[in-house]
Amino acid sequence: SLMEGRSKFLEFPFVSISHENLMRDTFSMLDNRLQSQLLPCSLPSDIQHFQNQTGSSQASLHIRAGNNNSPVAVVLGSWLHSELPTGGSLDITSLIAYLNSSTDAPDFVFEIIRSSPTMLVLILDLPARKDLVLWPDYLKTFYEDTQLDTHRQALERLPEVQPYFSSSLYIRTIFSSPTAITVRIQTENGGAERMEEIIRDHLDPISKQVLGIWLDYCVSAKREVGEEERACLKKRDGLARKQSIEVDLGSSFPRLFGPEVGNRVLQAIKEYCTV
Amino acid sequence: SLMEGRSKFLEFPFVSISHENLMRDTFSMLDNRLQSQLLPCSLPSDIQHFQNQTGSSQASLHIRAGNNNSPVAVVLGSWLHSELPTGGSLDITSLIAYLNSSTDAPDFVFEIIRSSPTMLVLILDLPARKDLVLWPDYLKTFYEDTQLDTHRQALERLPEVQPYFSSSLYIRTIFSSPTAITVRIQTENGGAERMEEIIRDHLDPISKQVLGIWLDYCVSAKREVGEEERACLKKRDGLARKQSIEVDLGSSFPRLFGPEVGNRVLQAIKEYCTV
Numbered sequence: 254s255l256m257e258g259r260s261k262f263l264e265f266p267f268v269s270i271s272h273e274n275l276m277r278d279t280f281s282m283l284d285n286r287l288q289s290q291l292l293p294c295s296l297p298s299d300i301q302h303f304q305n306q307t308g309s310s311q312a313s314l315h316i317r318a319g320n321n322n323s324p325v326a327v328v329l330g331s332w333l334h335s336e337l338p339t340g341g342s343l344d345i346t347s348l349i350a351y352l353n354s355s356t357d358a359p360d361f362v363f364e365i366i367r368s369s370p371t372m373l374v375l376i377l378d379l380p381a382r383k384d385l386v387l388w389p390d391y392l393k394t395f396y397e398d399t400q401l402d403t404h405r406q407a408l409e410r411l412p413e414v415q416p417y418f419s420s421s422l423y424i425r426t427i428f429s430s431p432t433a434i435t436v437r438i439q440t441e442n443g444g445a446e447r448m449e450e451i452i453r454d455h456l457d458p459i460s461k462q463v464l465g466i467w468l469d470y471c472v473s474a475k476r477e478v479g480e481e482e483r484a485c486l487k488k489r490d491g492l493a494r495k496q497s498i499e500v501d502l503g504s505s506f507p508r509l510f511g512p513e514v515g516n517r518v519l520q521a522i523k524e525y526c527t528v
Numbered sequence: 529s530l531m532e533g534r535s536k537f538l539e540f541p542f543v544s545i546s547h548e549n550l551m552r553d554t555f556s557m558l559d560n561r562l563q564s565q566l567l568p569c570s571l572p573s574d575i576q577h578f579q580n581q582t583g584s585s586q587a588s589l590h591i592r593a594g595n596n597n598s599p600v601a602v603v604l605g606s607w608l609h610s611e612l613p614t615g616g617s618l619d620i621t622s623l624i625a626y627l628n629s630s631t632d633a634p635d636f637v638f639e640i641i642r643s644s645p646t647m648l649v650l651i652l653d654l655p656a657r658k659d660l661v662l663w664p665d666y667l668k669t670f671y672e673d674t675q676l677d678t679h680r681q682a683l684e685r686l687p688e689v690q691p692y693f694s695s696s697l698y699i700r701t702i703f704s705s706p707t708a709i710t711v712r713i714q715t716e717n718g719g720a721e722r723m724e725e726i727i728r729d730h731l732d733p734i735s736k737q738v739l740g741i742w743l744d745y746c747v748s749a750k751r752e753v754g755e756e757e758r759a760c761l762k763k764r765d766g767l768a769r770k771q772s773i774e775v776d777l778g779s780s781f782p783r784l785f786g787p788e789v790g791n792r793v794l795q796a797i798k799e800y801c802t803v
Contacts, residue, residue, distance in 0.1 A: 384659035385701045386768050396697050405693075416691045418680075422671050422706040426660045431700040493661050 261302050262315040267334040268344050269445070271452040272365065276346045279363065279460050280330055283348065286468050290323035300521045303514050310335040310509040314518065316525050319353065324472060326353040326490075327525050335509050343368050350467070351494060351526065354486040357382050357478055358471035359395050362428060363460060370445035373452075374417050377460060378433040379467055380493070382486060385431070392431070394474075399466045401432040404459045413438050413451060421500045427493050434459075494526045536577050537590035542609040543619050544720070546727040547640065551621045554638065554735050555605055558625065561743050565598035575796045578789050585610040585784040589793065591800050594628065599747060601628040601765075602800050610784050618643050625742070626769060626801065629761040632657050632753055633746035634670050637703060638735060645720035648727075649692050652735060653708040654742055655768070657761060660706070667706070669749075674741045676707040679734045688713050688726060696775045702768050709734075769801045 263280065265273040284291075294301070294317050304311040312333040319325030333345040347364040359379035366374040379401065385392045396402070408414055417437040419425050428435060440447040478486065502522065507515035538555065540548040559566075569576070569592050579586040587608040594600030608620040622639040634654035641649040654676065660667045671677070683689055692712040694700050703710060715722040753761065777797065782790035 384662075384764070385698075387659075387764055389698060389767070389771065392697055392701060402693075402697065409693075418677075418684075422667055422677065423660075423664060425706040426667060429704060429706070431697040431704070489659070489662055492664070496664065 262313040262330055262332070264313075265332055265346065267311075267342070268332070268346060268367070269370070269449055269452070271449045271457070272344075272346070272367070275452055275457045275460060276332070276348070276365075278457070279348055279464055282461060282464055283328060283350065283468070287319075287323070287325060287328065287350075287472070290319050290325055291317040291328060292320055293317065296521060300518055303510060303518060305510045305514065312510070312518075314522070316522070318525065324352050324356040324358070326351040329522070329526070333509070337368070341369050351490065352382070352471070354483045354490065355478060356471075356474060356476045357391070357482065357486055358474045358476055359430065359467070361464065361467040361471070363464070365456075371440045371448055373438050373448065374436070375438065375456060376417075376428055376433075376435050377463055378428045378430050378435070379463070379471060380428055380433075381430050382490060395471065396430060396432050399470050401463065401466060404462055405432050405434045408434060408436065408455060408459055411438075411451065411455060413440050413443075413447070415439070423496055424500055427497050434463075491527055495523065498523055498526060537588040537605055537607070539588075540607055540621065542586075542617070543607070543621060543642070544645070544724055544727070546724045546732070547619075547621070547642070550727055550732045550735060551607070551623070551640075553732070554623055554739055557736060557739055558603060558623065558743070562594075562598070562600060562603065562625075562747070565594050565600055566592040566603060567595055568592065571796060575793055578785060578793060580785045580789065587785070587793075589797070591797070593800065599627050599631040599633070601626040604797070604801070608784070612643070616644050626765070627657070627746070629758045629765065630753060631746075631749060631751045632666070632757065632761055633749045633751060634705065634742070636739065636742040636746070638739070640731075646715045646723055648713050648723065649711070650713065650731060651692075651703055651708075651710050652738055653703045653705050653710070654738070654746060655703055655708075656705050657765060670746065671705060671707050674745050676738065676741060679737055680707050680709045683709060683711060683730060683734055686713075686726065686730060688715050688718075688722070690714070698771055699775055702772050709738075766802055770798065773797055773801060 263277055265276055294315055296314060296316055300314055302313050313331060315330040317328050319327065329349045331347050335343045337343055344367045345364065349363070350361040352358055352360055359381055362376060362378050362380055364376040379395065381391070383391055415437045417435045438448070438451060440451065498519070502519060506519050509515065510518070538552055540551050569590055571589060571591055575589060577588045588606065590605040592603050594602065604622070604624045606622050610618045612618055619642045620639065624638070625636040627633055627635055634656055637651060637653050637655055639651040654670065656666070658666055690712045692710045713723070713726060715726065773794070777794060781794050784790065785793070
């Protein structure tokens with residue numbers, strides 16, 4: 254049943270080939286590297302996969318907590334598919350990894366939101382877990398020395414890429430490291446084919462490189478975190494994670510899946526993600 | 529001599545008409561509203577206006593500290609003009625207002641960097657003085673309830689407007705409120721005339737509206753700041769202001785004005801701006 258949940262999640266049955274490959278590869282990369290640190294996914298099966306009454310909205314969820322020796326608090330993979338009343342569909346795939354308070358290194362957030370074959374929104378960030386204004390050394394260690402910005406710059410050069418601003422200012426605030434990639438990609442001229450090309454030739458390598466930096470320099474970082482700082486991290490992480498779930502999923506899940514299913518799933522996610 | 533310094537600063541002798549009007553108007557707006565709260569500019573005359581040996585770089589500086597009853601720590605106006613070896617010139621005009629630790633309300637930063645008649649960079653922000661992830665109420669009060677983002681959105685709609693990313697990640701971090709306007713405007717097709725139009729019809733009203741919000745909702749905000757919080761604000765403000773002067777001016781002033789003049793001016797600015 255554990256394997257079933259994982260394989261269901263890894264099917265990504267509704268997204269395009271290159272999008273599916275990208276998600277599967279990044280998930281495997283994370284899974285391979287963290288394998289020994291993660292507990293099995295213990296979600297009930299009706300939360301691993303769920304849908305609304307008519308089946309027009311479906312989603313898969315894969316959540317694994319880190320074990321006692323790991324700096325990883327939790328890894329969340331998910332996909333969501335919803336047929337839109339207008340005829341198209343909304344597809345969201347995401348891979349999020351939160352660290353625990355034994356370290357202050359950044360988290361990993363990777364989300365693709367697609368509402369048509371020629372439009373997507375990409376959020377790819379290592380959100381800081383401290384106030385960067387107060388900690389220039391932290392900025393240097395995780396954002397400057399790792400050359401993270403080169404990947405943002407590479408993507409920015411594509412003419413189809415535009416900045417994306419979430420309508421929620423709190424979401425903007427959370428995913429706002431100085432190297433955050435928050436973009437809208439539109440391929441009106443080249444159509445769906447050009448979008449496939451951009452995903453395969455650009456998003457794919459960039460996402461893997463950013464994930465690689467997170468695995469090499471954040472998960473593996475040896476950080477000294479004192480007692481007081483630990484309490485600060487817990488408070489800040491708790492707020493950021495709770496708010497991002499509420500703002501991001503809290504408004505859409507009950508609407509897409511009905512209040513009963515939507516709230517049950519939200520509750521399960523919160524239990525895993527809030528300190 | 530006080531009036532002389534002010535009027536020299538207000539001449540803006542090197543920028544275009546609409547740019548000059550914009551700076552003069554916003555400066556007057558600030559000056560009129562804060563007049564009774566500010567001490568006279570006490571800068572020595574060789575720091576109110578200075579240039580390099582050949583006269584190819586010139587600058588004017590106008591700095592007024594807030595009085596004891598004011599939440600304003602300091603107001604800085606400046607312009608800088610430098611002939612470039614390539615033939616063009618670099619013009620920077622800025623208006624910055626820092627609050628003191630009797631309040632935690634946001635600061636005001638407004639800077640225009642122009643390296644050709646058809647290209648400019650605009651930074652217009654009310655930089656937060658607290659970690660917004662930890663203080664959602666602060667975000668709501670100063671950024672959501674004030675509708676600040678509508679002004680960023682209005683500007684974003686112009687086809688000539690693109691996002692701007694400072695090469696310094698620390699500068700990005702400081703001017704990164706969720707409603708920060710950090711854009712590059714290029715008018716290659718419409719030339720210098722179109723740029724004048726954009727400054728007059730868009731930058732002018734937007735800058736005044738943002739300044740108005742700062743005057744009405746930040747300077748005038750009644751905030752309770754406890755002893756401990758005050759110490760936090762002092763530390764954070766001190767770091768942010770010192771770093772922004774060092775990164776922004778510290779590298780260019782000695783180069784543009786020679787080390788002797790450059791460092792003397794830098795020192796004077798630091799004395800006013802760091803806690």
